[in-house]
Amino acid sequence: MMNRRKLIGTLGAASLAGLWPLACRAATPRRVIVVGAGMAGATAAKYLRLWSDRGIDVTLVEPAAQYTSNIMSNLVVTGQYPPSILSQGYTSLSRKYGITLLQGSVTAVEPGGELGAWKVTVRNGQKTVTRWCERVVLAPGIQFDPVPSTADPAVAAPILHAWQAGAQTTQLRDALARMPATGTFVMSIPKAPYRCPPGPYERACVVADYLRRNKPGAQLVVLDANPDIMAEKENFSRAFQQLYGSNLSYRPNHVVRSVAATAGQAGGTVTVDIVVRDAAGAETVTGSETFSAQVLNVIPPHRAGAIVHTLGLADATGFAPVDGRSFESTVPGRAGIHVIGDASKTTLPKAGHVGNQGAKICADAIVRAFSAQPPVPAPTANSACFSPVSNQLASWLTAVYQYRQDPATGAWRYVALDQVTGATGATEAQVPSTRQFSMMRTWYGTLMSDSFA
Numbered sequence: 001m002m003n004r005r006k007l008i009g010t011l012g013a014a015s016l017a018g019l020w021p022l023a024c025r026a027a028t029p030r031r032v033i034v035v036g037a038g039m040a041g042a043t044a045a046k047y048l049r050l051w052s053d054r055g056i057d058v059t060l061v062e063p064a065a066q067y068t069s070n071i072m073s074n075l076v077v078t079g080q081y082p083p084s085i086l087s088q089g090y091t092s093l094s095r096k097y098g099i100t101l102l103q104g105s106v107t108a109v110e111p112g113g114e115l116g117a118w119k120v121t122v123r124n125g126q127k128t129v130t131r132w133c134e135r136v137v138l139a140p141g142i143q144f145d146p147v148p149s150t151a152d153p154a155v156a157a158p159i160l161h162a163w164q165a166g167a168q169t170t171q172l173r174d175a176l177a178r179m180p181a182t183g184t185f186v187m188s189i190p191k192a193p194y195r196c197p198p199g200p201y202e203r204a205c206v207v208a209d210y211l212r213r214n215k216p217g218a219q220l221v222v223l224d225a226n227p228d229i230m231a232e233k234e235n236f237s238r239a240f241q242q243l244y245g246s247n248l249s250y251r252p253n254h255v256v257r258s259v260a261a262t263a264g265q266a267g268g269t270v271t272v273d274i275v276v277r278d279a280a281g282a283e284t285v286t287g288s289e290t291f292s293a294q295v296l297n298v299i300p301p302h303r304a305g306a307i308v309h310t311l312g313l314a315d316a317t318g319f320a321p322v323d324g325r326s327f328e329s330t331v332p333g334r335a336g337i338h339v340i341g342d343a344s345k346t347t348l349p350k351a352g353h354v355g356n357q358g359a360k361i362c363a364d365a366i367v368r369a370f371s372a373q374p375p376v377p378a379p380t381a382n383s384a385c386f387s388p389v390s391n392q393l394a395s396w397l398t399a400v401y402q403y404r405q406d407p408a409t410g411a412w413r414y415v416a417l418d419q420v421t422g423a424t425g426a427t428e429a430q431v432p433s434t435r436q437f438s439m440m441r442t443w444y445g446t447l448m449s450d451s452f453a
């Protein structure tokens, strides 16, 4: 066994605090509680069991009876696919891998009486249970900031984001279908970092395509708080100009200031600040504009799921800083708690495939930690993402990320590497195609199986 001084040098004090009891007690239980069975949490639970040869006792806590995928949900909004395409069950995780499923929401994680253990409180309705574990993996996804509203919330209709798939996905689908033939659909994109960098532009494309085919007199206005298209710029710019030049108006640097929804309807008005940014990114408001919509789709800024904030794991960005080798929290006193998926703060994009990859890096680090081994020093992750730009065409974006030290600042962060040239950056399809549209279904099935089956 590695001696303690060497272990301190290798792992640093924060990680050691979580490992010390484990390294020193021969028959230490190896229990992990994973909080949230979405893309990241389900993957972490599965690979903890696989890579420990079922030696780690894994409990997966989730309030929902099944997962509803965000991936592919834009094509449910346009009615092309039924909502059932988004559903993923949890049965395989328990039957095939022996993961204990616990339905409920985690409300607290506290250091406990058992040396090195965490006490996790789970609430399901009126019932509260507690469980103990050596390691906690938080994968709660995101929560949304309130939409600044000028209307009385008691009478205003809910403003749909449909950025957490579920009831809002079909509500937005129905609102789109009911929209008058010459109506206006207004959607807004929050400032980065937000969930799924290409996702809003993908939604803009498939909604514009739907309108072109079903309501040729209707318009789509895209209000982007960012200065430009944030992912797959070549393909989305081309689609905006060439496919949807007549019914889509893209407005960068438009930051939502307030929204007034029309009671009982999906429409209303949205007022934006129009901003310019200097080289350092500082914003100056140069004007404002109000848009009327028959369908409003405001995607608010978001931050890590509530439990991350309850436990004091988030910084001023709203997300949880972590050590990229293990996704263990870097907040003092929280060694042994890992944060993965969209809730974590890294330079990785917030995406399902990336959440799946980060979960594996985390699972590997935990398996090693239980054997008093340090995490892999420079892990890599890869991500592929297919984006429909119409009901028949899709493009893709792919990237390989490596955890690297910045020679200038000394800071460690994930950097996207171009596989061929070694240049940094992500790669996108040359042009959207129908073949890529059909490959998208294969990619989706494979990714979901890797996480849930």
Ligand SMILES: Cc1cc2nc3c(=O)[nH]c(=O)nc-3n(C[C@H](O)[C@H](O)[C@H](O)COP(=O)(O)OP(=O)(O)OC[C@H]3O[C@@H](n4cnc5c(N)ncnc54)[C@H](O)[C@@H]3O)c2cc1C
Pocket (backbone or CB within 6 Å): 035, 036, 037, 038, 039, 040, 041, 061, 062, 063, 064, 067, 069, 070, 071, 072, 073, 074, 104, 105, 106, 107, 139, 140, 141, 142, 162, 163, 164, 165, 195, 196, 199, 305, 306, 307, 340, 341, 342, 343, 350, 351, 352, 353, 354, 355, 384, 385, 386
């Ligand atoms: C429209 C849209 C399209 C997208 N398309 C793509 C795509 O093509 N490719 C891609 O890679 N990504 C895509 N994404 C992004 C992807 O869906 C997210 O990045 C991914 O779901 C994040 O995974 P997660 O596990 O962090 O969070 P989630 O998948 O949201 O899972 C979080 C889970 O935690 C549970 N939870 C929360 N709090 C608690 C608690 N206290 N206790 C217990 N459980 C809790 C929730 O119920 C939920 O099941 C898309 C997103 C959107 C909105």
